[in-house]
Amino acid sequence: MLDLGVSSMQLDQAERGFSFLRDGPLDMRMSQDGPTAADLVNMADEGVLADILYNYGEERASRRIARAIVGARAAEPIATTARLAEIVAKCLPRPKPGQSHPATRSFQAIRIAVNAEFSELAEGLQAAERALKPGGLLAVVTFHSLEDRIVKRFFQLASGHEAHANRYAPAKTGTTARFDMVTRKAVAPDAAEIARNPRARSAKLRIGRRTAAPAHPVSPADLGLPEIQKKGRR
Numbered sequence: 001m002l003d004l005g006v007s008s009m010q011l012d013q014a015e016r017g018f019s020f021l022r023d024g025p026l027d028m029r030m031s032q033d034g035p036t037a038a039d040l041v042n043m044a045d046e047g048v049l050a051d052i053l054y055n056y057g058e059e060r061a062s063r064r065i066a067r068a069i070v071g072a073r074a075a076e077p078i079a080t081t082a083r084l085a086e087i088v089a090k091c092l093p094r095p096k097p098g099q100s101h102p103a104t105r106s107f108q109a110i111r112i113a114v115n116a117e118f119s120e121l122a123e124g125l126q127a128a129e130r131a132l133k134p135g136g137l138l139a140v141v142t143f144h145s146l147e148d149r150i151v152k153r154f155f156q157l158a159s160g161h162e163a164h165a166n167r168y169a170p171a172k173t174g175t176t177a178r179f180d181m182v183t184r185k186a187v188a189p190d191a192a193e194i195a196r197n198p199r200a201r202s203a204k205l206r207i208g209r210r211t212a213a214p215a216h217p218v219s220p221a222d223l224g225l226p227e228i229q230k231k232g233r234r
Helices: 008-012 037-043 046-057 062-076 081-089 104-113 117-131 145-159 191-198
Strands: 137-142 179-181 204-211
Touching: 037 062, 037 081, 037 104, 046 062, 046 104, 062 081, 081 104, 081 204, 117 137, 117 145, 137 145, 145 179, 145 204
Parallel strands: none
Antiparallel strands: 137 204, 179 204
């Protein structure tokens, strides 16, 4: 069972620095080891920041926000979640009632980068494939579209149901399924579950059953992992 994303305990602790709803140090490290979000925000090249915001948060205003971050940190290091949220919010229109906070996508992107979440997910999926006996189940719960896209792609490749970009191209042959799909599509929470637990509203569940076929490595490119260049444009 892979339950992805940030736990409620982490979100609710201001000192962990995950949420803009509670001011705290700009940390975001799940393991509390290694570089922090503050290190990334204050040291990364403007182009790298923009690529992270766009590829990990699907933030269309990524270039504008990255430019604002670089400008703000030149005057004073960005050290708290409230300060980063303020910088991002000034780059975007004021949200309408019911819309999420303007900094939501940027905070998601930075958290993913700090914790190398996509590469960890790819490694975790393949580790599960190697560890499971025939008949064993792999259940994965994701909380945003980018995570779900990687998991969906993994199960497509592992079950021999890879989507074809060209419907006229010949189907691939000789693929031995390493997983049989238990869920044809992602399972989402119903209204009752969302009412009990609002944080479950974006959750999606996918389940596969391991076959007897040997495990097979999958490249990050095959899984569609976004690639961030170490050095971007200034």
